[in-house]
Amino acid sequence: MSDAFLERPRWSCSLGGALAAAGNLPSTTPILHAGPGCAGNFAWTNNGAAGLAVTGSCLGLNVPATNIQENEVVFGGLDRLREEILNTIKLMSGQLYFVLTGCLPEVIGDDVEALVAELTSRKNPLVMASVAGFKGDSYHGYEEVLKTLIHKVIKPSASQEKDLVNVWGIPPTQSPFWRGDLEGLKELLGLLGLKANFFFGPTADFPSLTRAASASHNIVVSGLYGLEAAELFQNKFGVPYVQTPLPLGAAASDRFLTLVGQALKIPSRTVKKAIREAGQRHYAYLEPLVDVFNDMESQRHVLIVGEVNYALALTDFFAEDLGWIPELTVIVNQLEPESQAQVLNYHAAMGGTRPEKLIFANQSQIIAAEAKAIWEPPATKYHLNRQPIFVAASSLERSLAQQLGGAHLSLTYPIANRAILSRGYVGYAGGLRLTEDTVSAFIAGR
Amino acid sequence: MSYLDSPVPPIRERRHPETALAHGAARCGHGPQRSTCAVLAQSDRSFTQGSICPLLPALGIMTSLPETVVLLHGAVGCGSCANGNNVNVRAGRAARGDPGQDAMWLSTALNEINVINGGEEKLAAAIVEADATYHPKVILTVSGCLPGVIGDDLDGVAAKTQSQVKAKILPVHCEGFKSRFMATAYDVVYHALGRHLLPEKAAGPTDPVAVNVMNVGSMGLTDEKELAKLLGELGLVANFFPVFARPESFAQATQARISISVCPTHDDYFLRHLEEKYHVPYIIRHMPIGIKNTSQWLLDLGQELGLTKPTQALVKKEEAELAKALADLKPFFAGKTAFISAGEYRSLATALLLRELGFKILGIRSFHFDSFAEVELAKLDQGEDFIFNVANVQPFEEANLLKRLKPDIFLGHWHGNSTAARLGIPAQVIYNSGYAYLGYQGAYDLARRLYRRLKNPAFYARVGQFATLPYRASWYQEEPFSHIRETQQ
Numbered sequence: 001m002s003d004a005f006l007e008r009p010r011w012s013c014s015l016g017g018a019l020a021a022a023g024n025l026p027s028t029t030p031i032l033h034a035g036p037g038c039a040g041n042f043a044w045t046n047n048g049a050a051g052l053a054v055t056g057s058c059l060g061l062n063v064p065a066t067n068i069q070e071n072e073v074v075f076g077g078l079d080r081l082r083e084e085i086l087n088t089i090k091l092m093s094g095q096l097y098f099v100l101t102g103c104l105p106e107v108i109g110d111d112v113e114a115l116v117a118e119l120t121s122r123k124n125p126l127v128m129a130s131v132a133g134f135k136g137d138s139y140h141g142y143e144e145v146l147k148t149l150i151h152k153v154i155k156p157s158a159s160q161e162k163d164l165v166n167v168w169g170i171p172p173t174q175s176p177f178w179r180g181d182l183e184g185l186k187e188l189l190g191l192l193g194l195k196a197n198f199f200f201g202p203t204a205d206f207p208s209l210t211r212a213a214s215a216s217h218n219i220v221v222s223g224l225y226g227l228e229a230a231e232l233f234q235n236k237f238g239v240p241y242v243q244t245p246l247p248l249g250a251a252a253s254d255r256f257l258t259l260v261g262q263a264l265k266i267p268s269r270t271v272k273k274a275i276r277e278a279g280q281r282h283y284a285y286l287e288p289l290v291d292v293f294n295d296m297e298s299q300r301h302v303l304i305v306g307e308v309n310y311a312l313a314l315t316d317f318f319a320e321d322l323g324w325i326p327e328l329t330v331i332v333n334q335l336e337p338e339s340q341a342q343v344l345n346y347h348a349a350m351g352g353t354r355p356e357k358l359i360f361a362n363q364s365q366i367i368a369a370e371a372k373a374i375w376e377p378p379a380t381k382y383h384l385n386r387q388p389i390f391v392a393a394s395s396l397e398r399s400l401a402q403q404l405g406g407a408h409l410s411l412t413y414p415i416a417n418r419a420i421l422s423r424g425y426v427g428y429a430g431g432l433r434l435t436e437d438t439v440s441a442f443i444a445g446r
Numbered sequence: 447m448s449y450l451d452s453p454v455p456p457i458r459e460r461r462h463p464e465t466a467l468a469h470g471a472a473r474c475g476h477g478p479q480r481s482t483c484a485v486l487a488q489s490d491r492s493f494t495q496g497s498i499c500p501l502l503p504a505l506g507i508m509t510s511l512p513e514t515v516v517l518l519h520g521a522v523g524c525g526s527c528a529n530g531n532n533v534n535v536r537a538g539r540a541a542r543g544d545p546g547q548d549a550m551w552l553s554t555a556l557n558e559i560n561v562i563n564g565g566e567e568k569l570a571a572a573i574v575e576a577d578a579t580y581h582p583k584v585i586l587t588v589s590g591c592l593p594g595v596i597g598d599d600l601d602g603v604a605a606k607t608q609s610q611v612k613a614k615i616l617p618v619h620c621e622g623f624k625s626r627f628m629a630t631a632y633d634v635v636y637h638a639l640g641r642h643l644l645p646e647k648a649a650g651p652t653d654p655v656a657v658n659v660m661n662v663g664s665m666g667l668t669d670e671k672e673l674a675k676l677l678g679e680l681g682l683v684a685n686f687f688p689v690f691a692r693p694e695s696f697a698q699a700t701q702a703r704i705s706i707s708v709c710p711t712h713d714d715y716f717l718r719h720l721e722e723k724y725h726v727p728y729i730i731r732h733m734p735i736g737i738k739n740t741s742q743w744l745l746d747l748g749q750e751l752g753l754t755k756p757t758q759a760l761v762k763k764e765e766a767e768l769a770k771a772l773a774d775l776k777p778f779f780a781g782k783t784a785f786i787s788a789g790e791y792r793s794l795a796t797a798l799l800l801r802e803l804g805f806k807i808l809g810i811r812s813f814h815f816d817s818f819a820e821v822e823l824a825k826l827d828q829g830e831d832f833i834f835n836v837a838n839v840q841p842f843e844e845a846n847l848l849k850r851l852k853p854d855i856f857l858g859h860w861h862g863n864s865t866a867a868r869l870g871i872p873a874q875v876i877y878n879s880g881y882a883y884l885g886y887q888g889a890y891d892l893a894r895r896l897y898r899r900l901k902n903p904a905f906y907a908r909v910g911q912f913a914t915l916p917y918r919a920s921w922y923q924e925e926p927f928s929h930i931r932e933t934q935q
Binding site: 002003004005006007008009011012013014015016029032035036037038039040041042043044045046047048049054055057058060061062063064065066067068069070072073083084087088090091092093094103104107108132133134135136137138363365396398399402414416 | 492493494495496497498499500501502517520521522523524525526527528529530531532533536546547548550551552553554555556557558560561568569571572574575576579591592595596622623624626838839841842861862864865913914915916917918920921929
């Protein structure tokens, strides 16, 4: 992998991730203090990368923004920001105004924190996150928004609600199926009688956000994202967190419920009963497919490309639910070797499936070379080839899938060729949808 | 001295100081009036929403170029919009017989250390590695905001690195904060292409039938075919630049008989250069959107080339054929009201077309306004009154206007239609490359799409019942242009 550049980066910057997070908080109006094209840039990005999801009430090109110019770069941008904040409050309602600072104000040294402290009021609470693009990627921006919520928005709680849990680890928009996946987690946790609070998306509400410290636990469904914030939450409010892999499909959901049940000290009888009943329902739906699924020879060798959550969760799903062979799993995140090891060890410790081969890469030529080494054309008459192939990856792997002769389904960022609304793959019902979409992808010409 | 002799192109503000960013008022004069630009140029807003910087349209052109790597020099998110541009690139390449090909863009993904120590070394290393990895003909090194602030010297890096690579390195100065007008995008891209892809002297003798037709990112192959067909009927061959043009083909532009702009605010930078350096004359008036506009565009070309008679005959034939086809649709449109928002020229020219179709124009929003479009506004002033608003998107003004004006249909730029849709107003995109907008065929196709949109606007009616906009109810009671103010630059 190159140290000098990223090829077609599979995420946006800190500001992009933070805007997607803050803009999808309930009753929250984000305000960008940034250059003039950042909002447009994110709108265009989501068009081609996030399942066509561009606008929200205060997203896309609706977001208030200072659009700072040379004048502000030379003389400072605080006057312009002050004016923008005051006018935003006049024009747009919100229970929270969330200032996000981009590259320019941070390089020129605008003291946005002081201005926000001056202008915030009980009536119009104003918070900020410092999320210049050069500070990190979309995942970093998501984490920074969570940290601001913990520091400034979530109120300490005198008591804990035993059945209430906060769910973290799915960054809005950067995880294209985030809305459906959060709902999937709500459904899963509901099987154990738990109530999920997840801050983001159409079904979140502001009072639940501010009351988050009354939860008994935080559940982080990622080997990577949301962990820093969960640590901070634990330190500040004394609420412990449970880390689990993202559960796509039935087998992973079984493990998820078992793990959460243990951590929350739910009687194992209750957990086992929930798992058994969910499995019965799941297979009642799946059963009619068994005939044709078997007879049309559906088993596939799989190439998976994606960020850490989905790359590993898809590996689990294809191996354990469908009984396919994950030949090559490519994780695209830029991680230091120790973080790479941590992520993989964690996934293994949680009982996840290890693919035949796993690499960290995000450059098309490297991915193609690894794939072609596995799927070489047969040199001899009798050849243990790994056909047929299924490519579960991003839209950028379409041409590779074609070269390999495999069917392709866009499941990881960037997704340009699917419209994503409520679809998600978490949980048992999510596993049914993933089965439907996968099979539909390879029988499209049937 | 030509602008192209200097490594860094001037911004629009400097080259066209009359360019306006913020304006809103009723147009109610009939006939010519005093220069609109003089009144408008010194305004901005006390409240703004996120907008589009020159990098976005520039990337639209750059990502389309075959055998080219776009190397974004900036933070990792700067230019992540290339994901959106790539949708057009794939469609455009597929239409041109090369399906399934993604654009190639890279980012130097500047981090905190680079911001402190400078990003030049990283950029140089990226150029060398990109050349070895992708073997492109051209590497466009594109500066986002960050290098502009930390002072990276793009041209210096290119000069130092050029000898180490096979590809031509083209520095593109696209720092978003340096210009308020996205039209600067066209100049910075033309600047890079003009400095590096054109020969020292004309590549060969003038080709008597070759016409440079300057295309824009919003034109698809469909529109190019229409213009090529019309020029073909006059015995002319249209060569399209710069969108989707092969790097080596630019030299051909120096041998053309004449150049013609499709969107006058888009092309003067390059066309002046072709004339000054290679003596290729140019026409930069009118946009071939609308029936009369298309005819005028063709007649201007015909006149310059001594083809007036055959052009008149062509125009007459085309207009008659189109009039016959539109006769069925016009009664359906008669008296319906429309509101238009898009790039400067496209919004104004489309308004003229809508009037030709029988619509009443209630309002027009242009992303900017400059002297190129005075002629277009003057044409519109011949008709009924309308609201004229200059805004780099700014949907809050639009929402306020639409609530008041309640048009039957809204026509807007790519990503500029959702405010109308959320208010329940049927919306028609007028910038989506691949659909026909230009020429006589474009006029008919837009009419056809408007017909089907108005025939069943159910989607918008339902969206309008439930979708939300972020504004307080009180905003709709205020004057829509109350945040526009005079400034002293």
